[in-house]
Amino acid sequence: MNRKLIIRVLGAILCIEAIAMIPALAVSFVHRDGDSMALGVSVLLAGIIGVCLFFGVKTDKSSHLRLKEGFIIVALGWFLLSLFGALPFMLSGILPRFEDAFFEAVSGFTTTGASVVTDFDHFPRGVMLWRATTHWIGGMGVLVLTLALLPKLTGRTAHLVKAESPGPSLSKLVPKTGETAKILYSIYGVLTAAEFIALVLLGLSPYDAVIHAMATAGTGGFSNYGASIAAFQSVPVEMTVSLFMFLFGINFALYFKFIMGDHIKAFYRDEEFRWYFFIVVLSVVSISLLNLGYYHGDYLTSLRYTVFTVCSTISTTGFVVTDYSLWPVTSQMIILLIMLIGSCAGSTAGGMKVIRISMVFKMSRRTIRAAGHPQKVEVVRIDRKAVDETTLSQVAQFALMYIAVWLVGAFLLSFDGKYDLLTHLTASLTCVSNVGPGLGAVGPVYNFAGYGIFSKLVSSLLMLFGRLELLPMFIMFTRSAWHQY
Amino acid sequence: MRIIVIGAGKVGYALAEHLIDEEHDVTVIDRNEDVISRCSSSLDVLCLKGNGANAKILLESGVEKADLVIAATENDETNMLACLISKRLGAPYTICRIRDPEFNESQMLLQNELGIDVAINPERATALEISRLLRYPFAGSIESFAKGQVEMVEFRASEKDPFIGIPVKKLSEDIPSMPKVLYAMAERNNQVMIPTGDFVFMPGDRVFVSGDMLKITEYFRFLGRNRQKVRSVMILGGGRISYYLSRFIVPMGIHVTLFEMNQEKARALSELLPKVDVIWGDGTDEDLIEEQGLSQMDAFISLSNRDEENLISGLHASRCGVPKVIVKNSRLTHLDILSDLGLDSVISPQFITTSTILRYVRARGNRYGTKIERLYRLVDGKAEAMEFIAVKGEPYIGIPLKDLVIRKGTLVAVIVRQNKVIVPFGNDHIEAGDHVVIISCESGVSDLNEVVYR
Known part of the structure; x- marks a missing residue:
């Protein structure tokens, strides 16, 4: 195993985390909410340890990263990132217990947005900004950021991006991984800035706008208000946030194609986008009609809340404008389904990803057809190109494992005897899919504060499993991963 | 690019x-x-x-x-x-x-x-390479720089060689009659080294010397190595390389015996190559090749499609006392083992093709900012030779080399000034417009001023 290289990359990750904390530190100096000390100590700790690891170890330029090591770096890196990311919460005394702080940090980096915070009124603003920053970094991925900033750390960096980026296959934009990472982050940055400007123009304070723009960009869902977006009670704000949640659920490669001269056809020619768009429209239409009764026949009100909730759920953001657990049961069921599906591969969103759902759908259709014609040869096509059978079988296995992780998670959560089955099932799903709110006791107007230590740690793990798309986490638990060779 | x-x-x-x-x-x-x-x-x-x-x-x-x-x-x-x-x-x-x-x-x-x-054409390029080796049978490999004016020849040091056991810097004092060439590289235990003044050659080292053609010839005459001249060659396998090779070496007055298993192919070859003795038969059959006079051959070249066969045949020929054995290898790696067995000339068409293409890419790259005129990959890619043109106004111009810092692991091998080859020693200097050949054990050099500076 290439221990030295792994340690160096982990060091680089910590350095980047320290740098990412600096804006929060600056804000804490301005507002003097008493969190400067906590953030300062966190920056120093992460920075010093990061620099020591990065510069303390010498690696060969020629040393290559093996595929397995790529997975290990990603899994360990995210774990470390969350550990150090929890420091500001603990040290500032907002979440003094380790499991709470760790849960909050994991929830931030995995862009879940599930929270254990109950008191939003006395939340120091510096740490609050850090809470939103974790979303922004976690959305596109910290290793992608590392590669964008530190080129030529090692050969074969594609492994790292592959292990961190969501979706069944990695779509590089340009030949070099480092360049691809830079382009992705530029697109990400521009879109975030666009949302920030839009929100400021709609009358939000710059501080609120930054927090909500970063939380939308990472499709996270942390708000600095307990009531989430509902705190603003403004239709334009809701629609803007909805639009951006929808946009951040699209594969970023399409934005690149859009800029490179494909214009609007980059989107409608992409099969995954068409599925995504179709699912959103279908969900919005059906839920808004189902909710007519609940909203006393006021279709516009129904549409307003439905659009926001659907965009928030399918993009796995988890912002809340209304308590959808009061909606008709069928509407709630649709919400759960799109929670499972999630958005496009190569976006910042979670879930199983639309492309996988469409492949599973086409595979099932093929199996059913083949039942009558066993000799028939049929390929599964995406974007009119045949998908090879290895990818298909990987996708099918992923779907099964995903559901297994969800159910096992729910089983483990059920030891926490306080709540009913619906709570445990949706809590597990919302963690694996990185959404945030579930139903029942973890519903839109509640959060995870009521769970015990064990359940919080299980949920944290579930979020990491979901964000890293299972494999890196599973590999960590195999013996061969730690085998010296 | x-x-x-x-x-x-x-x-x-x-x-x-x-x-x-x-x-x-x-x-x-x-x-x-x-x-x-x-x-x-x-x-x-x-x-x-x-x-x-x-x-x-x-x-x-x-x-x-x-x-x-x-x-x-x-x-x-x-x-x-x-x-x-x-x-x-x-x-x-x-x-x-x-x-x-x-x-x-x-x-x-x-x-x-x-x-x-x-x-x-990979086969043609490979055949050319082999024909060059036949011209200097004592050499394991030959590279020519600066439009062929400078050559770098690889050979294996033997106990009888006079330079064994003497530090490089004392060679000219101790053996004044030996022609002055540059000891550019040495390979020992698979490690490529650039010899410094204190370096001492040992028997069994692969030595790379460079200089102009005349000096090199004199040098090998001094070492007593150029007495062997190739007059008869046995080639195994009638593929494309064999065809091109025969076309190249027959006009050099070399007699060729060529083995081909396939009768039709053998016929076709004999039609195309009238002066060559084409034998229809299995070239790995010891009796058959012995009958055709293997032990009297000056060189044996194994070019069949199977790497393993080539190696075994080559080893056999070298045990039978054939002075020059060249084998083709396309797939196998870890060729270092082979040189331990006495097979110095292992030719890989893929390696040659890659090097040739890279050379063109480099030349193309000049327009896009890289300063390297040409790049040569040496010793299975373990070292590189690079040709630069010295630019006016750079800090190294006009300063004797001994007063300059030279990057570790690199060597100024040759300076070509107005078609005159200079094998540089401490008192020589670089002038603007000179072609300078640099040898480096590590890749990553892209400009002359990264190699020599004050």
Whole structure:
């Protein structure tokens, strides 16, 4: 195993985390909410340890990263990132217990947005900004950021991006991984800035706008208000946030194609986008009609809340404008389904990803057809190109494992005897899919504060499993991963 | 540069690997899913699955913005088509691998009509390399620099050689009669070293000396090595390399005995090569080749399709006392083992093709800012030789080399000034416009002022 290289990359990750904390530190100096000390100590700790690891170890330029090591770096890196990311919460005394702080940090980096915070009124603003920053970094991925900033750390960096980026296959934009990472982050940055400007123009304070723009960009869902977006009670704000949640659920490669001269056809020619768009429209239409009764026949009100909730759920953001657990049961069921599906591969969103759902759908259709014609040869096509059978079988296995992780998670959560089955099932799903709110006791107007230590740690793990798309986490638990060779 | 490599076989893969090291943006196109997934997981390149002669795939790879297209698939026709289409789509420069001798006949016409800027024939290039080795049978390998004015010859030091056991800096004092050449590199236990003044050669080292042709010849005459001259050669296998090789060496007055198992092929060869003794039979049959006079041969060249067969035959020939044995190896790695067994000249067509193509890419790259005129890969890629042109106004100009700092692991091997070759010693200096050949054990040198500075 290439221990030295792994340690160096982990060091680089910590350095980047320290740098990412600096804006929060600056804000804490301005507002003097008493969190400067906590953030300062966190920056120093992460920075010093990061620099020591990065510069303390010498690696060969020629040393290559093996595929397995790529997975290990990603899994360990995210774990470390969350550990150090929890420091500001603990040290500032907002979440003094380790499991709470760790849960909050994991929830931030995995862009879940599930929270254990109950008191939003006395939340120091510096740490609050850090809470939103974790979303922004976690959305596109910290290793992608590392590669964008530190080129030529090692050969074969594609492994790292592959292990961190969501979706069944990695779509590089340009030949070099480092360049691809830079382009992705530029697109990400521009879109975030666009949302920030839009929100400021709609009358939000710059501080609120930054927090909500970063939380939308990472499709996270942390708000600095307990009531989430509902705190603003403004239709334009809701629609803007909805639009951006929808946009951040699209594969970023399409934005690149859009800029490179494909214009609007980059989107409608992409099969995954068409599925995504179709699912959103279908969900919005059906839920808004189902909710007519609940909203006393006021279709516009129904549409307003439905659009926001659907965009928030399918993009796995988890912002809340209304308590959808009061909606008709069928509407709630649709919400759960799109929670499972999630958005496009190569976006910042979670879930199983639309492309996988469409492949599973086409595979099932093929199996059913083949039942009558066993000799028939049929390929599964995406974007009119045949998908090879290895990818298909990987996708099918992923779907099964995903559901297994969800159910096992729910089983483990059920030891926490306080709540009913619906709570445990949706809590597990919302963690694996990185959404945030579930139903029942973890519903839109509640959060995870009521769970015990064990359940919080299980949920944290579930979020990491979901964000890293299972494999890196599973590999960590195999013996061969730690085998010296 | 933006480079598209079509076909990621042995040559394509090795090319892509080197091009990335040289910081180019590489896109690889191959039809085989497995090859593509191997490339995308181990190389930092953009991979596309599809036929390289398909305009749609080429457009997808951004051919219109590419600086260079290299077609290196197994199939000549695909390569030619790919180059033709790429050129029409706007690629400014194309390099094409063409191996069929039939196409070779009409090469100029094809090149002009198809828009191929460089056509590489791996078999022909390999045959050329072998013929050079036959000219200097004592050498394991020969490289020529600066348009052939300077040569670097590799040979294995033996106990009888006079320079054994004397530090390099004392050689000219202790053996004044020995012609002055530059000891450019030494390989010992698979480690390539640049000899410093205190370096002492040991028997068994692979020694690389460089100098102009005259000096080199004198040097080997002094060592008593040029007495062997190749007059008769036995070749195993009647493939394309054998055909080209026979065409090259028969006019040099060398007698060729060629073994081919396939009767029709043997007939065809005998038709094409009238002066060659073509034997229809299995060249690995010891009795048969002994009957044809193996032990009297000056050289034995094994060029069959099977690497293992080549190696065994080569070992056998060298045990029978054939002074020069050359074997072809296309697939096997860890060739270092072979030199322990006494096989110094192992030829790999893939390696030669890759080096040749890289040389063209380098020359092309000059326009885009790299200062290297030409690049040579030495000792299985463990070292590199680079040709630079010294630029006016650089800090190293006009200063004796002994007063300059020279980067570790590198050596100023040769200076060519107005067609005069200077083997540089401490008092020599570099002038503007000089061609300077640098030898380096590590890659990553891209400018002369990274090697010599004050």
